[in-house]
Amino acid sequence: MRVRPRVLVVDDEPGVRRALQRGLTAEGMDVVVAADGPSALQVARTGSFDAILLDIMLPGLSGYRVLQALRAEGVRTPVLLVSAKDGEIDQADGLDLGADGYLVKPFSFVVLVAQVRALLRRGAVEGTGQRLRLGDLVVDRAARQVSMAGEPVSLSPREFAVLDVLASRAGSVVTKDELLRAVWGDEQAATRNAVEVYVGYLRRKLDAVGAGSIVRTVRGHGYLASTGEIDAVMGS
Amino acid sequence: MRVRPRVLVVDDEPGVRRALQRGLTAEGMDVVVAADGPSALQVARTGSFDAILLDIMLPGLSGYRVLQALRAEGVRTPVLLVSAKDGEIDQADGLDLGADGYLVKPFSFVVLVAQVRALLRRGAVEGTGQRLRLGDLVVDRAARQVSMAGEPVSLSPREFAVLDVLASRAGSVVTKDELLRAVWGDEQAATRNAVEVYVGYLRRKLDAVGAGSIVRTVRGHGYLASTGEIDAVMGS
DNA sequence: GGGATTTCTGAGCTTTCTCTCAGCTCCTCA
DNA sequence: TGAGGAGCTGAGAGAAAGCTCAGAAATCCC
Numbered sequence: 001m002r003v004r005p006r007v008l009v010v011d012d013e014p015g016v017r018r019a020l021q022r023g024l025t026a027e028g029m030d031v032v033v034a035a036d037g038p039s040a041l042q043v044a045r046t047g048s049f050d051a052i053l054l055d056i057m058l059p060g061l062s063g064y065r066v067l068q069a070l071r072a073e074g075v076r077t078p079v080l081l082v083s084a085k086d087g088e089i090d091q092a093d094g095l096d097l098g099a100d101g102y103l104v105k106p107f108s109f110v111v112l113v114a115q116v117r118a119l120l121r122r123g124a125v126e127g128t129g130q131r132l133r134l135g136d137l138v139v140d141r142a143a144r145q146v147s148m149a150g151e152p153v154s155l156s157p158r159e160f161a162v163l164d165v166l167a168s169r170a171g172s173v174v175t176k177d178e179l180l181r182a183v184w185g186d187e188q189a190a191t192r193n194a195v196e197v198y199v200g201y202l203r204r205k206l207d208a209v210g211a212g213s214i215v216r217t218v219r220g221h222g223y224l225a226s227t228g229e230i231d232a233v234m235g236s
Numbered sequence: 237m238r239v240r241p242r243v244l245v246v247d248d249e250p251g252v253r254r255a256l257q258r259g260l261t262a263e264g265m266d267v268v269v270a271a272d273g274p275s276a277l278q279v280a281r282t283g284s285f286d287a288i289l290l291d292i293m294l295p296g297l298s299g300y301r302v303l304q305a306l307r308a309e310g311v312r313t314p315v316l317l318v319s320a321k322d323g324e325i326d327q328a329d330g331l332d333l334g335a336d337g338y339l340v341k342p343f344s345f346v347v348l349v350a351q352v353r354a355l356l357r358r359g360a361v362e363g364t365g366q367r368l369r370l371g372d373l374v375v376d377r378a379a380r381q382v383s384m385a386g387e388p389v390s391l392s393p394r395e396f397a398v399l400d401v402l403a404s405r406a407g408s409v410v411t412k413d414e415l416l417r418a419v420w421g422d423e424q425a426a427t428r429n430a431v432e433v434y435v436g437y438l439r440r441k442l443d444a445v446g447a448g449s450i451v452r453t454v455r456g457h458g459y460l461a462s463t464g465e466i467d468a469v470m471g472s
Numbered sequence: 473g474g475g476a477t478t479t480c481t482g483a484g485c486t487t488t489c490t491c492t493c494a495g496c497t498c499c500t501c502a
Numbered sequence: 503t504g505a506g507g508a509g510c511t512g513a514g515a516g517a518a519a520g521c522t523c524a525g526a527a528a529t530c531c532c
Contacts, residue, residue: 426481
């Protein structure tokens with residue numbers, strides 16, 4: 001798992017959202033929020049999270065449906081269902097759908113954090129997400145292969161590593177220094193220009209298969225990987 | 237997974253054992269019971285179960301120890317720890333030891349079944365069988381034989397071991413170092429070049445029967461066994 | 473004992489990758 | 503409008519990764 005685990009919080013109440021975001025951030029996590037089912041699904045299907053906190057009562061698409069859709073797509077990110085209802089039928093249903101835990105409102109923040117940490121630990125044991133998705137672009141971390149709409153894209157190890165980092169933080173800007181650290185290691189064996197060069201290589205190869213707009217430059221800040229549609233949703 | 241999943245129930249209380257056996261059997265599972273740590277270990281290490289329900293408080297050998305011993309022996313059967321203690325420290329310990337879930341007594345039977353089903357689902361994805369298939373290529377681990385579309389392929393022990401490791405992790409890249417460790421043992425009796433040589437041998441023999449494309453090189457990462465088609469798209 | 477098989481290393485070779493340099497464009501801001 | 507910084511890119515040296523061959527040692531099996 002990365003240094004700061006990435007957690008997606010899905011809840012329709014702005015107050016809860018803000019409280020959880022603040023609390024979990026203070027616990028050392030990178031928190032991204034979503035307010036309704038469809039946008040949660042869209043963000044979560046990138047597979048770039050270490051855990052998802054999913055409210056069941058959601059506008060647009062219930063938490064159950066979101067979970068079901070994610071699992072159907074092969075997204076295995078650990079999910080903690082949150083509900084106001086306290087019934088064991090619901091609990092069983094949720095677990096049957098592939099949830100990894102269940103929390104009943106009202107819950108104490110301490111318990112929540114403990115549960116999230118347990119989820120993160122489990123994720124760490126299994127090895128983080130097997131597959132990252134950015135629109136039609138799929139980054140298969142296990143096979144170390146990338147494909148665009150089914151068409152394989154051949155990348156060198158360094159190129160893959162750069163894309164992997166960008167994709168695993170989809171929707172967030174990654175600075176060149178962060179990339180240097182993540183890809184080249186702490187000893188700073190390369191200059192920032194190397195990052196620019198590799199992003200260039202990457203773009204050329206992605207361009208060739210019609211995925212050119214996936215990695216964007218945010219002048220003065222770094223690079224941003226996204227599907228091009230969802231950035232409005234992402235917090236943090 | 238086989239038609240009727242095989243579940244091992246380990247608990248020292250005869251009442252609990254009987255109840256679980258009856259209940260899970262009614263749910264369509266084949267249930268085997270064990271009453272203490274040593275016998276649980278003995279039965280479980282055959283690797284012939286799809287899931288294990290493991291009580292922590294056991295005579296002879298605690299559930300923790302059993303789990304630890306199993307994982308140390310390379311048995312990956314999903315394990316659901318059952319405990320009367322409700323402490324997050326214990327929970328963390330269990331998950332760190334390689335447990336796949338945790339249940340605190342008293343639990344409702346419905347929740348238990350849901351958890352077991354979740355385990356079975358996860359196990360089903362990973363596949364445990366004695367016979368591995370990669371397209372038309374069949375690796376029979378018990379008989380230590382390989383055949384391509386019915387036609388036997390004669391491999392030396394080392395060649396078989398290499399193919400076995402690659403096939404058992406089909407779809408994931410296996411590094412040369414991992415192969416060295418898995419096939420040659422921890423003492424690093426051979427160099428990486430030996431791996432390259434053996435993959436070469438393997439490819440030559442597989443090529444001769446039309447299975448040449450099964451073992452692919454992923455430059456900079458290692459080797460990847462796959463069915464040959466581009467399976468990069470969807471999971472599930 | 474001796475032929476066949478298997479294991480493993482070292483060297484040579486090709487292919488591919490990595491990363492720096494230098495020049496260039498583009499944006500920002502005064 | 504033009505100076506300065508940020509970012510992009512082509513070229514190319516050097517290194518690394520991977521494959522193969524030949525052959526030495528060990529082992530197996532009549």
